[in-house]
Amino acid sequence: xxxxxxxxxxxxxxxxxxxxxxxxxxxxxxxxxxxxxxxxxxxxxxxxxxxxxxxxxxxxxxxxxxxxxxxxxxxxxxxxxxxxxxxxxxxxxxxxxxxxxxxxxxxxx
Amino acid sequence: xxxxxxxxxxxxxxxxxxxxxxxxxxxxxxxxxxxxxxxxxxxxxxxxxxxxxxxxxxxxxxxxxxxxxxxxxxxxxxxxxxxxxxxxxxxxxxxxxxxxxxxxxxxxxxxxxxxxxxxxxxxxxxxxxxxxxxxxxxxxxxxxxxxxxxxxxxxxxxxxxxxxxxxxxxxxxxxxxxxxxxxxxx
Numbered sequence: 356x357x358x359x360x361x362x363x364x365x366x367x368x369x370x371x372x373x374x375x376x377x378x379x380x381x382x383x384x385x386x387x388x389x390x391x392x393x394x395x396x397x398x399x400x401x402x403x404x405x406x407x408x409x410x411x412x413x414x415x416x417x418x419x420x421x422x423x424x425x426x427x428x429x430x431x432x433x434x435x436x437x438x439x440x441x442x443x444x445x446x447x448x449x450x451x452x453x454x455x456x457x458x459x460x461x462x463x464x
Numbered sequence: 465x466x467x468x469x470x471x472x473x474x475x476x477x478x479x480x481x482x483x484x485x486x487x488x489x490x491x492x493x494x495x496x497x498x499x500x501x502x503x504x505x506x507x508x509x510x511x512x513x514x515x516x517x518x519x520x521x522x523x524x525x526x527x528x529x530x531x532x533x534x535x536x537x538x539x540x541x542x543x544x545x546x547x548x549x550x551x552x553x554x555x556x557x558x559x560x561x562x563x564x565x566x567x568x569x570x571x572x573x574x575x576x577x578x579x580x581x582x583x584x585x586x587x588x589x590x591x592x593x594x595x596x597x598x599x600x601x602x603x604x605x606x607x608x609x610x611x612x613x614x615x616x617x618x619x620x621x622x623x624x625x626x627x628x629x630x631x632x633x634x635x636x637x638x639x640x641x642x643x644x645x646x647x648x649x650x
């Protein structure tokens with residue numbers, strides 16, 4: 356694991372906590388699709404908060420998150436397009452985790 | 465047929481990306497007056513409108529409102545004041561009458577805003593218990609919808625991808641329901 360760092364300010368901690376707690380309340384009555392949508396919003400906000408402080412490997416992931424999550428919000432009514440973006444984000448996550456662990460990816464090609 | 469009211473209804477869109485330009489007081493008052501003129505059940509006028517334009521308050525509101533993606537500079541919360549309920553309405557029982565009042569007020573104000581060249585977008589995804597604290601709302605005062613108001617970004621970065629267009633004929637039945645007329649997808 357990489358060296359432990361503190362990235363968030365107290366204000367950012369409050370902002371993310373407010374988002375998670377608000378979602379925990381609102382999702383009791385909101386459509387099921389809003390669940391992943393809200394989680395993507397949280398991921399996007401976290402990415403923006405820490406972007407300048409992370410390593411190049413993590414920044415690659417955050418680049419994908421900050422570019423693709425806003426697009427995902429425009430296709431929530433189109434399940435296939437929405438899912439394709441979420442899969443893309445999770446592939447970037449896998450690449451990031453593998454890179455941080457010193458593993459190669461790409462299916463051995 | 466040229467009819468400015470119908471044209472206004474057809475051309476209004478939900479707008480999320482706005483400029484920093486504030487809504488003028490003159491326009492704000494026109495929109496609020498339009499909201500006052502929206503119909504309410506039995507004319508009980510349960511709607512109350514809370515306008516927020518203070519940037520710090522807006523930032524706090526956004527933190528507990530996951531559904532607000534807009535950077536609008538003005539929020540109008542359409543609230544219901546239970547003191548104005550007739551006795552037959554029970555908010556706890558999800559009586560739809562006051563929700564219709566709220567929805568009609570929001571739509572009326574959205575159309576008024578559009579007629580003035582302003583943009584708007586309604587949001588219901590906000591944290592009421594937290595907002596009660598932030599906005600100093602009494603228990604009898606419940607916000608049900610917030611209309612985000614401002615000036616549309618001329619070139620929005622993110623635009624909702626249009627789904628399959630439904631025409632009014634797809635949504636209408638005459639006299640009795642007929643199964644074969646059902647639109648694909650329900």
